[in-house]
Amino acid sequence: MTNDTTKKRKAILVTPENCIGCRACQVACKSWNQLDPIKTKNNGTYQNPPDLAGTAFNIIQFSEVPSQIDPVRWLFLSRRCMHCDDAGCMTICPSPGALFRTPEGAVAFDHKKCIGCKLCSSACPFDVPRYGADGKMSKCNLCADRIAADMTPSCVKTCPTGALKFGDRDELISAAQKEGFKTIYGEKDLGGLGTIYAFKDEPKLYGMLENPTIPTSVVFWHTYLKPLSLIGLGGVVAAAAIHYLAIGPHKEEEKEEEV
Amino acid sequence: MVEMIRKSSTDEIVNHLILAGSCILLMLTGFGFLFHVDAIGSVFGGFNTMKTVHNWLGIAFALSLLYSLHHYLIESLEYDADDLQWFKVAGGYLSHKVKVPPMGKYNPGQKLYYLAVVAFGFAIIISGIGLWFFQDNRTVMLLSHIIHNVSFVVLVIAVPVHMYLGTLANPGTLQIMVNGMMPLKDARKKHPKWIKAIGKM
Numbered sequence: 001m002t003n004d005t006t007k008k009r010k011a012i013l014v015t016p017e018n019c020i021g022c023r024a025c026q027v028a029c030k031s032w033n034q035l036d037p038i039k040t041k042n043n044g045t046y047q048n049p050p051d052l053a054g055t056a057f058n059i060i061q062f063s064e065v066p067s068q069i070d071p072v073r074w075l076f077l078s079r080r081c082m083h084c085d086d087a088g089c090m091t092i093c094p095s096p097g098a099l100f101r102t103p104e105g106a107v108a109f110d111h112k113k114c115i116g117c118k119l120c121s122s123a124c125p126f127d128v129p130r131y132g133a134d135g136k137m138s139k140c141n142l143c144a145d146r147i148a149a150d151m152t153p154s155c156v157k158t159c160p161t162g163a164l165k166f167g168d169r170d171e172l173i174s175a176a177q178k179e180g181f182k183t184i185y186g187e188k189d190l191g192g193l194g195t196i197y198a199f200k201d202e203p204k205l206y207g208m209l210e211n212p213t214i215p216t217s218v219v220f221w222h223t224y225l226k227p228l229s230l231i232g233l234g235g236v237v238a239a240a241a242i243h244y245l246a247i248g249p250h251k252e253e254e255k256e257e258e259v
Numbered sequence: 260m261v262e263m264i265r266k267s268s269t270d271e272i273v274n275h276l277i278l279a280g281s282c283i284l285l286m287l288t289g290f291g292f293l294f295h296v297d298a299i300g301s302v303f304g305g306f307n308t309m310k311t312v313h314n315w316l317g318i319a320f321a322l323s324l325l326y327s328l329h330h331y332l333i334e335s336l337e338y339d340a341d342d343l344q345w346f347k348v349a350g351g352y353l354s355h356k357v358k359v360p361p362m363g364k365y366n367p368g369q370k371l372y373y374l375a376v377v378a379f380g381f382a383i384i385i386s387g388i389g390l391w392f393f394q395d396n397r398t399v400m401l402l403s404h405i406i407h408n409v410s411f412v413v414l415v416i417a418v419p420v421h422m423y424l425g426t427l428a429n430p431g432t433l434q435i436m437v438n439g440m441m442p443l444k445d446a447r448k449k450h451p452k453w454i455k456a457i458g459k460m
Contacts (some may be wrong), residue, residue, distance in 0.1 A: 067400070117390065117394070217402075226293055228412050233416065
């Protein structure tokens, strides 16, 4: 779905090879969005918290992927909502306004309108939506409040190495390509993602999905079943009206005479 | 005074009202969710409350459908040669000139309709339980979501057909739903095999 916001669509560009895994972005996100801390246990990795959570909108994913020349190689991947242009969560959400598109192209949410059905997390190709203690959806909203006031998202603001950049989506992509990054992950996927990644290695190495898609059943439901329910109901009403006028109701008296 | 005969017991009437009432409200709220109809949400004071109402109406619908089984299930599974002939003349609905074979208490259209409501009704109930209680299981959620919606499409087509046939298409039928009675004279013509079976022919 390309809309009129495409021109000024904003994005976060993640360049994982510049990331030093300091997790300042996690802290800045918690600070700005006033998210409660999570008590976690050491599970043998520096990745902490272990996963996205209702109070953790972004995390750095640590993967140890040794190579021939580099026996000790850590890959750091900053994860958050991808702000898909064709967003599965928005497609499946049954409550109007609970998930909405900001003018900058982010997928934001309204706690009050969320009904806590959790369908959004089933339809998300990236397993992003999480839920707060109130059972309502919470995730990264690209700091919609900050970018509306011409500031950068808090994670980008705090990143010390430039592994996170924020700006005009098209400009970020062309700049990254000029710098020699072969793969811009999310350039075209799902209508173009709002969180894009500049890779020199295979994105798979970092644990990225190869072909992110909205679940087929959700696409089928949206494309065929939804219209069919209205057409079906309308068809029955029309058919009943035609039957009533053209053939007419059951007449008991006439029958008796025939018999 | 026209001599009347009881076709539906009070038990059946009350249960059918619960089934019908919950079904219509579930469909209405379902359309509200499906097409983001703010006007429907507003009736319930917002979509949050509408979700609660939809879920609990589902429980009423489930109990009522379960209870209806002992009213109609056995009869809806029995078909004879007259029933086959009934299909050949389309129940007399496409022409008033054809001869409709003698029927029992319910015609095969009604019996098949009931079986469809049972099948898709339980499909929509079980998938509804999936959507309500298994929110953290992606596979269950996606499967339930598609089953819930396929069943919805079937029911949203089948139920209005039933409503039309039970009212406008067959004058006098509506009162059976309300007080359970129909004139014996009509019953002898419409349901001869049933009337014979109860010895009032």
